[in-house]
Amino acid sequence: MQPAEQRDEVEMLWLMLLIRRFEERASQQYQAQKIGGFCHLYIGQEAVVTGAIAAIRFDDYIITAYRDHAHALARGTSANACMAELFGKDTGCSRGLGGSMHFFDKEHHMYGGHAIVGAHVPLACGLAFACKYRNEDRVTLCFFGDGAINQGSFHEALNLAALFKLPVIFICENNLFAMGTSVERSTSLKQIVDRAEGYDIPGCVVDGMNFRHVRDTLSEVVESIRKDPHPAFVEARTYRYRGHSMSDPASYRTKDQLEKYRLDDPITRLRAQLTREGKLTNEKFDELDKEAKQIALESVKFAEQSDEPPLEKLYDYTYANSGVEAGVSPATKDSAADTAAATK
Amino acid sequence: MNMREITYRQALNEALTEELARDPNVFLMGEEVAEYKGAYKVSQGLLERFGPKRIIDTPISENGFAGLGVGAAMVGLRPIIEFMTFSFSFVAFDQVVNNAPNMLTMSGGQFNIPITFRGPNGPAHQLGATHSHATECLYANVPGLKVCTPATPRDAKGLLKTAVRDNNPVLVLESELLYSSKGMIEPAEMELLIPLGQAEIKREGSDVTIVCYAQTVALALAVAEKFEDEDISAEVLDLRSIKPLDERAIYDSVAKTHRVVIVEQDRPFCGVGAEVCYRIQKNIFDELDAPIGRVSQEDVPMPYNERLEKAVLPNEEKLIAAVKKVCYA
Ligand SMILES: Cc1ncc(C[n+]2csc(CCOP(=O)(O)OP(=O)(O)O)c2C)c(N)n1
Ligand SMILES: [Mg+2]
Numbered sequence: 274m275q276p277a278e279q280r281d282e283v284e285m286l287w288l289m290l291l292i293r294r295f296e297e298r299a300s301q302q303y304q305a306q307k308i309g310g311f312c313h314l315y316i317g318q319e320a321v322v323t324g325a326i327a328a329i330r331f332d333d334y335i336i337t338a339y340r341d342h343a344h345a346l347a348r349g350t351s352a353n354a355c356m357a358e359l360f361g362k363d364t365g366c367s368r369g370l371g372g373s374m375h376f377f378d379k380e381h382h383m384y385g386g387h388a389i390v391g392a393h394v395p396l397a398c399g400l401a402f403a404c405k406y407r408n409e410d411r412v413t414l415c416f417f418g419d420g421a422i423n424q425g426s427f428h429e430a431l432n433l434a435a436l437f438k439l440p441v442i443f444i445c446e447n448n449l450f451a452m453g454t455s456v457e458r459s460t461s462l463k464q465i466v467d468r469a470e471g472y473d474i475p476g477c478v479v480d481g482m483n484f485r486h487v488r489d490t491l492s493e494v495v496e497s498i499r500k501d502p503h504p505a506f507v508e509a510r511t512y513r514y515r516g517h518s519m520s521d522p523a524s525y526r527t528k529d530q531l532e533k534y535r536l537d538d539p540i541t542r543l544r545a546q547l548t549r550e551g552k553l554t555n556e557k558f559d560e561l562d563k564e565a566k567q568i569a570l571e572s573v574k575f576a577e578q579s580d581e582p583p584l585e586k587l588y589d590y591t592y593a594n595s596g597v598e599a600g601v602s603p604a605t606k607d608s609a610a611d612t613a614a615a616t617k
Numbered sequence: 618m619n620m621r622e623i624t625y626r627q628a629l630n631e632a633l634t635e636e637l638a639r640d641p642n643v644f645l646m647g648e649e650v651a652e653y654k655g656a657y658k659v660s661q662g663l664l665e666r667f668g669p670k671r672i673i674d675t676p677i678s679e680n681g682f683a684g685l686g687v688g689a690a691m692v693g694l695r696p697i698i699e700f701m702t703f704s705f706s707f708v709a710f711d712q713v714v715n716n717a718p719n720m721l722t723m724s725g726g727q728f729n730i731p732i733t734f735r736g737p738n739g740p741a742h743q744l745g746a747t748h749s750h751a752t753e754c755l756y757a758n759v760p761g762l763k764v765c766t767p768a769t770p771r772d773a774k775g776l777l778k779t780a781v782r783d784n785n786p787v788l789v790l791e792s793e794l795l796y797s798s799k800g801m802i803e804p805a806e807m808e809l810l811i812p813l814g815q816a817e818i819k820r821e822g823s824d825v826t827i828v829c830y831a832q833t834v835a836l837a838l839a840v841a842e843k844f845e846d847e848d849i850s851a852e853v854l855d856l857r858s859i860k861p862l863d864e865r866a867i868y869d870s871v872a873k874t875h876r877v878v879i880v881e882q883d884r885p886f887c888g889v890g891a892e893v894c895y896r897i898q899k900n901i902f903d904e905l906d907a908p909i910g911r912v913s914q915e916d917v918p919m920p921y922n923e924r925l926e927k928a929v930l931p932n933e934e935k936l937i938a939a940v941k942k943v944c945y946a
Contacts, residue, residue: 309743309923361743361922372745372921388747389705390677423676424708451677453653459676525652582922587929591917 283553283561285327285484286543289319290565292343293540295352298569299342299359303519307577308359311388312373315343317514320539321446322347324479324487325414328495332382334400337416339374339388340446340513344416348381356572362579369582370590390451391417391424394443398430401441401504410499413441420451422468423459431472434504442494443469443506446481452517453525469506481511482534484543619804626796628770629659629735631805632777633697637667640695643781646673646682647699647736656701657737657796683709683734687716687786690732697781700736703790704750717786718761733780738766738790739832739882740919743926749919751883753831756788757860758887763787763813765858768834770800772857775811783813792832814861818870822852825876825944828867828893830856833880833931840936849944859889867893868901876943878910880931885913910939 296314303312315322318340326335326347337344345355350366358365359373366378367386376386384400387393397415404411421427422445434441447465449456462468469476477494480486487509494505512534516523547553623631636643649656651664651674664672675682679700686696700706706713713734720728740749757764763785767773773791780787803809819834820841829837834855841851854870856863871877877897879890890911897909915929940946 310745310921311748361924367921369922370746370920370925372743375745375747375921388745389708391708420677423678423681425678425680426708452656453649454674454676458674581924582920584925584928587915587920587925588917 282484282543282547283557285323286540286547286553287561287565288323288326288347289484289540289543290562291352291568292319292323292346294562294565294569295346295355295572296342298573299356300515300519302356302359302573308373309361310372310374311339312359312519313340313517314515314519315340315513317534317538318446318448318481318511319343320484320487320543321444321481321509321511322416324484325416325444325491327484327488328491329412329414333411334382334384334404334413335416336384336393336397336400336413337386338390338393338418338421339386340418341374341376341386345376345378345381345383345386348378348383350376350378350381350383352568352572353575354378356576357579360576360579361581362576363582364575364579391421391426393417394421394424394427394430395433397441397443398433398437398439401434401439402437404440405437405502411440412495412498414444415441416444416446418451419445419447419449419456419465420454420459421445422465431469431474431504431506435472435474438503440498440502441504442491442498443474443504445506445508446511447508448511448513450513450517450526452521455525464508466506466508474504474506476506476508478508478510481509482537482539482542484539485546618807620801621804622799623770623802624796625767625770625773625791625798625800626657626659628774628800628802629777629791630661630663632774632781633660633663634666636697636778636781637663637671642693642695643697644671644673644694645697645699646675646686648675648677648701650674650699655699657793659796660699679705679708680712683712684716686732687712687720687730690730691720691728695731695733695781697733697735700734702748702793703736703738703752704748706734706736706752707750713756713762713786713788714759718759721761721785729784730786731784732786733777733789734786735777735780735789736791737793737796739792739794740914740926740930741793743921743923744919745921746918751914753790753859754883754888757889757892761786762860763858764790764860765813766790766831767857768795768829768831768855770798771802771809772811772817772855774802775809776813776857779810779813782810787813790831794832798835811857813858814863815858816854816856816863816866818852818866819855820851820853822850822874824850824874825878825940826852826854826867826870826874827936827940828854828856828877828879830859830881830889832882836931836933836936837880840933840940843933843937844940847946849940849946851940862893862896864896864900867897868904871897871901872904875904875906877905878912878936878939878943880912880936880939882931883913884916885911886916888913907943907945910943912936912939
């Protein structure tokens with residue numbers, strides 16, 4: 274994997290295509306009942322995560338909510354491991370135990386996939402705290418929705434981050450809705466980014482449909498944090514084309530609104546920018562798209578052919594090996610002897 | 618009397634409608650309860666009928682709106698607080714467990730808290746570890762809270778109405794898997810109140826008692842039916858309320874059958890079954906002809922994989938084995 278600074282835009286366009294084609298396949302497989310539980314698609318928001326990833330190094334940390342397929346893919350988790358997770362297979366990125374909402378990939382510094390709204394925002398502080406503690410210059414990207422900013426955990430986390438000057442970037446993916454509740458109906462402020470001000474955290478707004486805008490803004494923020502650790506807040510204005518989850522018909526919003534954002538599609542936009550600048554031909558684009566579709570298709574085959582997690586392993590992940598030598602430790606032995614003596 | 622068939626979802630909707638109509642102090646608050654009509658469409662039509670003053674959408678702030686409910690109850694309103702699922706009630710745990718039930722004692726009897734917390738509880742289907750909690754044992758552990766777990770449309774309506782009228786914090790633990798299930802119920806114009814702490818025999822039997830509640834009632838009934846062919850007559854006792862617990866009904870049934878299996882939807886360690894089991898052996902030990910059987914979830918966080926999830930949950934196979942064991946069959 275290339276360091277982010279050198280990742281070229283054509284590659285990032287390809288990543289957006291991969292995310293979209295992957296999720297289109299996932300949607301189809303969900304309808305065919307190959308995927309269970311809740312499944313939330315990211316389609317429409319691709320520029321946010323790809324733009325952000327393009328601004329960081331591979332060893333930086335990321336953590337997100339339950340709309341997480343794209344974040345894992347963007348980090349480098351294979352489409353195979355992602356699809357297998359959706360299918361609940363042993364080869365999935367969480368061994369088929371987590372499902373759509375709980376993607377994890379330690380190797381790629383993807384710290385989840387968290388399904389309780391707001392609950393992972395303090396975790397991001399913990400990741401960032403550990404980096405600072407160890408004198409590492411990593412940054413942590415914490416993605417969450419507009420719905421999460423009204424949870425207590427969010428507010429507590431922002432205050433902690435500011436107080437301890439933690440190297441964490443809070444990225445609010447404002448897609449205007451939390452399920453059926455629009456931002457105006459959930460949030461007392463006109464602008465979400467203003468929340469940051471209350472905690473003395475520098476904030477900015479980016480056009481979440483524009484890859485370059487996201488990347489360039491984030492790059493500046495990241496650079497400043499690496500020099501001198503501190504938290505930052507980025508409100509990315511974006512839109513999800515699909516319903517909240519596979520079961521949501523999204524009747525709370527208008528067709529016009531959806532159309533408006535579709536016309537502003539992040540993939541179309543970057544493609545146009547690159548074409549205009551002579552960095553991309555139509556043939557090359559078609560080739561990229563074909564490849565993305567092929568990888569998505571292959572991932573379904575891979576998932577289908579993979580094994581289920583074995584039943585015998587049901588209890589394997591409830592507790593980690595205690596790490597303590599087996600047997601009674603000297604301290605307990607002594608107190609056991611004391612008790613025996615006392616009862617005599 | 619003309620009984621009719623309705624869904625569990627409709628039954629809850631009727632209960633809400635009737636209680637909102639009866640008492641202007643009652644209001645419904647929660648995520649997506651108004652304009653979206655509830656994540657599981659339980660509050661259909663309520664916004665239109667009662668307006669946004671009483672049917673209130675909230676931001677995703679469980680701790681905040683649960684606490685708001687407790688405060689409003691201190692000064693005489695009767696909030697119905699919906700958790701989209703009880704797995705999310707953990708965000709509001711402090712309000713439900715510390716503020717609501719302790720207030721009466723701490724204030725020396727000055728402030729009772731007439732609040733209802735309701736919503737789906739227990740594992741649904743492949744929702745994974747964070748979204749599959751069966752919370753009844755956690756909440757029943759707290760003095761000052763009442764906990765009921767309706768399994769049928771009739772019980773859902775009768776218990777929810779009673780909960781709203783109770784002067785204490787009551788949790789009505791519904792079930793996503795039951796919302797579309799159907800059952801017979803009294804005509805709409807009849808007032809239906811089912812007391813908390815009253816179990817119901819859902820099926821009479823003489824050889825073994827299966828104690829169950831919520832999602833496990835249908836399971837127990839199906840298994841009881843299967844045992845008919847083997848000449849084992851199983852009585853199915855639905856607790857309906859976890860707290861208060863109808864001990865009398867349990868003892869009466871066990872005194873008749875002398876054998877008992879508890880099938881619960883929560884986890885085994887410190888679960889509902891453990892408490893029921895303790896009380897049976899303490900109070901009617903001599904009536905038992907066999908050690909008490911218990912079927913519950915496996916003691917693991919819920920896996921997403923379908924086959925593993927099935928292995929974690931109580932199922933027919935496990936219940937049949939447990940019944941056979943206590944019947945020495
Ligand atoms: C504590 C908690 N409450 C409620 C939910 C149910 N829920 C899941 S997603 C969601 C909406 C979140 O919207 P937002 O944060 O804007 O993210 P988006 O879905 O738009 O990506 C809700 C209410 C939950 N998962 N956790
Ligand atoms: Mg949103």
